[in-house]
Structures are given as structure tokens and as C-alpha cells.
Amino acid sequence: MASPVLRAIVGTAPTVAPVSTASPLYASPAMGLSVRYPAGWTYVPLAQAPVYYGVSFYPPGADPSEPSAAITFNLNTTSRYDASNATPPLTTRPQPFTVGSIIGRNYESAALPIPTENYSIELPFRGGTLLITATEGPDVNYVPQLRAMLPTLVPTP
Amino acid sequence: MRTKLLSRPVAWCMAVLVSATFLPQPTASASPQGATLAPSTVPLIGQIFSPAEYTGKTMDSGLYDCLVASVAMDLQGLQQEGLLTPTMSDADRYSAVRHAFRSQTPDASSGLSADLAVALMPQLTANELVAAIRTDITADNWLPVLQQQLDAGYPVPVNINDWHKLAAGWGGSHPHTIVVTGLQGDQVLYNDPWNGKAVAPPQRWSMSDADFAAAWGYRGANGLMAPFIATTINRAGASLPPVALATPVAAPASPTPAATIIPTATAFATVTPKPVAKPGGLWVGPADGSTITQPALHLAAHAYPTNAGDPPIDHVNFTLWWPQIGLKTGPWALACTAKPPPSGDVFACDADIGKLGVPAGQLAVSFDAYDAAGNKHLAPNGERSISYAPPTPTPLPSIRAVDWNKVLRDDPDLIITGPVPCPVPVPVSVIYRGDPQVEGLVGTVFYGDIAGDGGEEAILPLGSAVCSPSGGDWSLLVYRMTPAGPRIAASLRTGLGLDLKILGGRLNVTYQIWLPGDTNFAPTGGTQKADYQLKDGRLVALSSQHVPPSASIMQRVPESFPLYQYLPYATSDFEVTSSEQGKRLQVKVKIADINKVKAGVEAWIRSHSVDPSTHTVDYVR
Numbered sequence: 175m176a177s178p179v180l181r182a183i184v185g186t187a188p189t190v191a192p193v194s195t196a197s198p199l200y201a202s203p204a205m206g207l208s209v210r211y212p213a214g215w216t217y218v219p220l221a222q223a224p225v226y227y228g229v230s231f232y233p234p235g236a237d238p239s240e241p242s243a244a245i246t247f248n249l250n251t252t253s254r255y256d257a258s259n260a261t262p263p264l265t266t267r268p269q270p271f272t273v274g275s276i277i278g279r280n281y282e283s284a285a286l287p288i289p290t291e292n293y294s295i296e297l298p299f300r301g302g303t304l305l306i307t308a309t310e311g312p313d314v315n316y317v318p319q320l321r322a323m324l325p326t327l328v329p330t331p
Numbered sequence: 332m333r334t335k336l337l338s339r340p341v342a343w344c345m346a347v348l349v350s351a352t353f354l355p356q357p358t359a360s361a362s363p364q365g366a367t368l369a370p371s372t373v374p375l376i377g378q379i380f381s382p383a384e385y386t387g388k389t390m391d392s393g394l395y396d397c398l399v400a401s402v403a404m405d406l407q408g409l410q411q412e413g414l415l416t417p418t419m420s421d422a423d424r425y426s427a428v429r430h431a432f433r434s435q436t437p438d439a440s441s442g443l444s445a446d447l448a449v450a451l452m453p454q455l456t457a458n459e460l461v462a463a464i465r466t467d468i469t470a471d472n473w474l475p476v477l478q479q480q481l482d483a484g485y486p487v488p489v490n491i492n493d494w495h496k497l498a499a500g501w502g503g504s505h506p507h508t509i510v511v512t513g514l515q516g517d518q519v520l521y522n523d524p525w526n527g528k529a530v531a532p533p534q535r536w537s538m539s540d541a542d543f544a545a546a547w548g549y550r551g552a553n554g555l556m557a558p559f560i561a562t563t564i565n566r567a568g569a570s571l572p573p574v575a576l577a578t579p580v581a582a583p584a585s586p587t588p589a590a591t592i593i594p595t596a597t598a599f600a601t602v603t604p605k606p607v608a609k610p611g612g613l614w615v616g617p618a619d620g621s622t623i624t625q626p627a628l629h630l631a632a633h634a635y636p637t638n639a640g641d642p643p644i645d646h647v648n649f650t651l652w653w654p655q656i657g658l659k660t661g662p663w664a665l666a667c668t669a670k671p672p673p674s675g676d677v678f679a680c681d682a683d684i685g686k687l688g689v690p691a692g693q694l695a696v697s698f699d700a701y702d703a704a705g706n707k708h709l710a711p712n713g714e715r716s717i718s719y720a721p722p723t724p725t726p727l728p729s730i731r732a733v734d735w736n737k738v739l740r741d742d743p744d745l746i747i748t749g750p751v752p753c754p755v756p757v758p759v760s761v762i763y764r765g766d767p768q769v770e771g772l773v774g775t776v777f778y779g780d781i782a783g784d785g786g787e788e789a790i791l792p793l794g795s796a797v798c799s800p801s802g803g804d805w806s807l808l809v810y811r812m813t814p815a816g817p818r819i820a821a822s823l824r825t826g827l828g829l830d831l832k833i834l835g836g837r838l839n840v841t842y843q844i845w846l847p848g849d850t851n852f853a854p855t856g857g858t859q860k861a862d863y864q865l866k867d868g869r870l871v872a873l874s875s876q877h878v879p880p881s882a883s884i885m886q887r888v889p890e891s892f893p894l895y896q897y898l899p900y901a902t903s904d905f906e907v908t909s910s911e912q913g914k915r916l917q918v919k920v921k922i923a924d925i926n927k928v929k930a931g932v933e934a935w936i937r938s939h940s941v942d943p944s945t946h947t948v949d950y951v952r
Contacts, residue, residue: 203864225687240394240503240527241505242505244440264447287443290505313552313556
């Protein structure tokens with residue numbers, strides 16, 4: 175696809191809430207990972223499918239029943255990760271991205287989606303793909319908050 | 332112009348073309364004007380749908396699909412007017428538009444771009460309609476632009492940068508898309524797809540021109556978002572004349588569009604089709620209509636260049652579909668990829684459909700052939716239908732129904748140390764052969780799923796020193812039901828004063844710590860709390876917390892335990908856990924360099940004015 179008419183807008187990043195070993199722990203045997211999230215944030219498990227598990231983390235005051243900005247972990251157990259696979263249309267060229275010892279890639283929205291645009295990380299995991307996303311715009315940017323959470327991610331391949 | 336607008340007749344887009352169906356007119360209770368909304372032939376389609384659908388990457392419930400629902404409403408309005416060949420019901424249209432958008436942006440936690448609407452419109456409407464993003468609308472011309480579109484019969488999807496500014500005053504401040512359906516007096520009429528929680532079904536709304544201009548012209552809280560963005564959908568080939576700038580209307584002034592806009596209305600270049608090589612393919616197996624009873628599925632097909640000189644076949648992807656992964660027209664699961672064989676043209680591979688999560692029932696298999704030049708032929712020989720009928724496992728009996736007195740006495744992993752002459756629920760005392768320190772009287776058995784697999788485990792507290800169904804325990808056994816009966820799945824040594832609960836699928840363990848010199852009923856070591864989950868045959872601590880004793884108790888901590896108040900202590904290299912044996916410490920080593928750990932531990936001890944030689948340290952990995 176050609177360049178978008180409406181380009182993505184990086185929103186305003188709120189102050190990053192600290193994430194440490196003392197932060198609340200989310201652990202999912204089904205997804206095979208644990209990750210710590212900022213105190214005061216909430217998480218909502220997403221609807222499951224036989225090959226899919228997911229969870230979204232929301233900041234204080236956010237309403238998960240609305241199209242709110244969030245940080246989301248999705249595990250698709252059948253969509254095999256392949257760095258040469260095309261990324262979705264209207265996203266940026268993928269860049270290598272490493273979480274712990276897992277090497278994957280990341281890309282961002284290049285066009286302006288409504289109501290939210292995402293920063294995405296894809297990692298090979300459990301024979302499928304672990305997709306980690308953070309709302310990056312157009313209103314608010316939670317990518318710095320995601321970067322604060324990622325060092326606490328403990329995958330169990 | 333303002334006078335003209337006020338004198339215009341009702342100008343909602345359908346009224347001039349078809350006999351308007353005058354629908355019941357709900358009152359928009361949240362509207363600032365309290366307006367009664369106008370009828371329209373643009374149907375109402377709510378963006379939230381249930382159950383959520385699998386996009387091939389994530390699950391979509393419509394939460395971020397305002398653009399999809401708006402486009403679907405727009406197309407159905409045009410269909411009712413005769414500007415689009417009637418082909419679909421409202422529900423089918425929404426489904427078709429949604430699948431088209433989500434096939435391109437399968438991450439359902441992302442919104443959707445108007446650029447996609449432009450790209451997909453020919454496909455969605457069999458080339459009858461085209462979409463364009465309008466970035467030329469301003470506070471000065473927005474009303475005549477809308478009027479021109481509506482007079483010509485075209486509803487207009489528009490971006491609203493903060494939905495709180497709409498008539499409904501939705502909570503939060505999310506960007507949103509709605510469909511403008513008419514202009515009536517000084518009111519703008521629109522359909523709002525949001526039906527998340529405040530209203531169901533979605534409603535028609537109205538706002539005064541001034542309020543609507545304020546909402547549409549708002550640039551977002553960060554001031555970065557372009558105002559007055561619309562996605563017009565028109566007949567292909569039809570061109571509406573440019574709108575002359577009107578006399579400014581009573582709307583807030585708007586700054587120029589944000590710098591992030593590329594001021595062009597053409598989103599995607601036209602691609603001239605060129606002949607491409609299309610690989611050929613022919614099924615080998617499985618046979619159509621066959622039944623498999625095991626998860627191993629062997630797949631094979633001939634794949635070959637169709638014409639002499641076409642590129643060789645690079646690989647064949649075998650794909651699977653079953654109802655639970657969504658519509659058949661959506662993405663299929665990749666079963667396996669076959670590389671070129673040493674000779675011949677039969678590409679074959681084996682899939683484990685158990686690992687793919689395929690349930691028993693009907694499934695469809697297909698294959699796609701790819702050549703070395705990147706050309707592909709999807710399903711060159713169609714799909715085949717097969718049945719998956721794995722043997723039905725016999726349901727296990729409930730672990731709650733077992734006779735524990737008998738189970739424990741018959742369990743070869745236990746040593747029975749004698750009957751207990753008191754009225755406790757399970758009157759035996761045992762020693763676990765796997766860990767002889769897990770022993771004692773059996774307390775009250777309780778049940779819950781601590782493995783997260785839907786089956787229940789039984790938790791047996793051990794160690795009561797007296798004939799009491801609770802209290803005084805210091806270890807536990809976990810039993811699981813198996814086809815051979817209840818079997819020990821894990822054990823755990825804890826401490827005295829054990830308190831056990833199952834909370835949220837986790838085994839919550841709380842016990843008190845006795846220090847040297849403590850008397851019965853007066854522990855001074857504080858409390859240890861931990862949450863465990865059963866995984867791979869062992870209890871895995873998901874969290875652990877040491878709650879120090881009160882200050883009055885601390886004053887009684889004997890001098891024989893000088894580091895007590897600093898425990899536990901952890902670094903990235905090691906973890907010193909609390910000890911109940913005074914000057915004997917246990918250190919969990921996290922790195923390979925043991926000398927570095929020892930140096931670190933000794934430095935830590937010295938930092939509290941304690942001589943390391945006074946302590947014995949056990950290093951464990």
C-alpha cells in the first residue's frame with residue numbers, strides 16, 4: 175500500500191509508573207508467561223479461542239468496557255512466527271526486537287487508526303507468536319510504560 | 332449561507348430519493364439539546380458484537396471497530412437508496428466489512444485506519460463505490476461540504492477526536508467515528524455506532540451546528556489531531572463539484588490541519604495488473620470425507636509449475652479450518668509447510684492437530700502452492716472435508732468422592748505410622764516416602780483447582796501434634812485424580828501454624844516462624860505467606876512475602892539470630908532466605924560464579940556489623 179493520507183500520531187506519554195520485583199504479578203500458565211505491572215493498574219483476560227489467549231492491562235481510571243488505551247499480551251499458538259512474514263498493511267518496516275533471550279521484531283502503525291493506534295512486538299513463542307502491543311496514539315502513548323514492564327516478563331517456552 | 336441552511340427543508344440524505352420510513356423517534360436523553368432525532372434510512376449498526384471472533388491473531392469484540400460499523404451503516408444506507416446494488420442484510424454487511432478490515436489489521440486491540448476504507452472500498456462494493464479521505468474541510472466550509480454530500484444522497488463518516496464532545500457525552504475521551512445522516516434546521520443528525528454499555532441498540536442523535544462544529548473541530552487533548560476529517564463514500568466515477576467557501580458560519584475557529592496530514596485525497600496508487608505465473612496443484616491425501624482418530628494428520632499434494640518456463644515450486648502450505656476459529660471466509664490455521672521433495676512433485680508433511688487445538692468434529696483442509704518467484708495459488712484443488720474423531724476419554728471420578736482413610740492406607744508412597752484414636756476426619760498418621768519430613772496426622776482435606784486445568788486437586792495438611800482437625804500443621808500433600816485413582820502430585824514443607832486457602836486458583840499458604848528459644852504458641856519469627864500453583868508435578872511459588880513480627884516481639888528476638896530483621900534479602904546474584912536456625916543461613920545461588928556469590932553474601936553480613944565467621948551458610952542452586 176502507498177503512504178497513508180492520515181499518518182499515525184504518537185500521543186502524550188504519561189509519567190511511567192515504576193515496575194519492580196515488588197510490583198503486582200500477573201502469571202498465566204495458559205499463556206506461559208508472567209509479567210509484573212504497575213501498582214494500581216488492572217488487567218482483564220481477553221476472550222479465548224482454542225489457539226488464542228490474551229490479557230490487557232489498563233491504567234487506573236480506565237474503563238476496559240470502552241475502547242481505552244491499554245497494554246496487551248496475545249498468544250496465538252498456531253500462527254508460527256516468521257521474521258520474513260509481511261507485517262500488516264499501513265505499519266512501519268519491522269525492526270529486530272529482543273526480550274530476554276527471545277529475538278523478534280517490532281513495528282508501529284504508520285496510518286492513523288481510530289480510536290487507537292498500536293506499537294507492536296512479535297516474538298516466537300510456544301510454536302506460535304506472542305504479540306505484545308501498547309497503545310501509542312493518537313491521544314496517549316503507553317510504549318514507555320510497556321518498556322518498563324518488559325524486563326519483568328518471564329516466558330516459559 | 333446560514334440563512335439558506337435555516338430555510339432548507341429537511342435534508343437528511345435519503346428523503347429526497349426514497350420514501351422515508353418514519354421510524355419511532357427516540358429521544359437522545361444525553362443530548363445537550365434534548366433533541367428528538369430525525370428519521371433516516373441509514374440503518375443503525377452497533378459496533379459491539381458477541382461472541383467475539385478470532386481474527387487469526389487476536390479476538391475481536393468490536394470494541395475498537397467504530398470505523399467498521401460506520402462504513403457498514405453508510406453502505407447499507409446507500410444500498411437502500413439504490414446507490415449500491417442490494418446484496419446484503421445489515422448483519423451480513425457488518426460482518427463482511429469487519430472481516431475485510433480485520434483481515435488487514437488482525438490485531439483487534441488496534442483501531443482501524445480510514446486509509447483502509449479507501450483501499451478496501453472497491454473490493455467491498457464490487458467496484459461500485461470509492462472512498463476518499465477529506466482533509467480539505469475547515470471550520471469555514473464544513474457545513475456546505477456536508478450538505479453537498481447529503482443532498483447527493485451520501486451519508487458521511489466523520490472522525491471525532493473526543494467522543495465526550497458528542498451529544499451522548501460518552502465517558503472518557505476516546506477518538507471515534509460516526510456517520511452524519513442529515514441536516515435539519517440548525518441540527519446535525521448522525522448515527523453513532525457505540526453500543527458498548529450505555530445504550531443498546533445504538534441510537535440516532537442530533538447536535539446543533541455550533542456544538543457539532545466544536546466537536547468535529549476539536550484537535551484532541553494533546554492538540555495533535557487533525558480536525559474536520561471525513562471519509563466520503565461516493566459512486567465510482569461520480570464527481571461532486573468543489574464546494575465554494577461559504578460565508579463563515581457560527582462555529583469555532585479551527586487552526587490549520589495538523590502537520591501530520593499529507594494533503595492529498597488519493598490514498599493508494601492504482602496497480603496495473605500484469606500476467607503472473609500461477610502454480611498448479613492436485614490433492615493426494617487425505618481422502619475427501621475420511622475420518623481420522625489420532626491427532627497425526629499426513630497431508631500430501633502434487634504441486635507444479637503450470638507452464639513451461641514458470642518458476643519452480645518453493646513450498647506448499649497446508650491449511651486447516653474448523654468452526655471454532657471463526658468464519659470459513661476468515662483466516663485458516665497453518666497445519667504444516669512442505670518443502671520440495673528430493674524427486675517428483677508430491678509435497679508432503681505431517682501436522683499434529685492436537686497441538687493446534689483442533690476439537691473433535693468436522694474440519695476442512697486445503698493447500699496453497701508458492702513458487703520461487705513469490706507467486707502463489709491459493710487452494711488450487713479446492714478443499715477437502717475430514718472428520719476428527721479421537722477416542723473419547725473416560726471421565727475421571729471426582730476426587731471429592733474418595734475414601735481418604737482407604738486411599739492413604741493403600742498408597743505405596745506413604746508409610747502409615749498408626750491409627751489415631753481420635754475423631755478427626757482421616758484418622759491416620761503418615762510419612763511421605765518422597766520426603767520423610769512431610770509427615771504427621773492428616774488434617775481436614777479440602778479441594779480446589781490449583782493447576783488451572785479445570786480439574787480439582789485435594790490438599791491434605793499434615794502434622795497436627797494433637798487430635799485436632801486443624802492447626803499445628805507443618806507440611807502438606809497434594810493429590811490429583813488419575814485413571815489409576817488418586818495419586819500424590821506434590822508435597823510441601825512449610826512451617827508451624829499452617830493456614831491454607833485456595834484463592835483464585837492458587838494455594839495460599841500462611842505459616843508462622845518459630846525462632847530458637849521460642850515457646851509454644853509464641854513464635855517471634857513473623858509470618859511467611861506464599862501463593863503456589865501446581866505445575867509440572869510441583870508446587871511453584873508465584874509470590875512470597877515475609878511479614879515481620881511486631882516491634883514488641885522483635886525485642887525478644889534472641890541474640891543468636893542477629894540478621895533476623897534483615898531477612899529475606901535478594902540481589903540479582905543470590906537470595907538469602909529466612910532461616911529458623913539462628914546463625915545458619917540458606918543462600919539460593921542465581922549465577923554460575925559461586926565465588927562472586929560468597930563474596931557478596933559475606934559483604935552483606937558485614938554491612939550489618941556481623942562477623943561472617945559467626946554464621947554457617949548453606950549455598951544451594
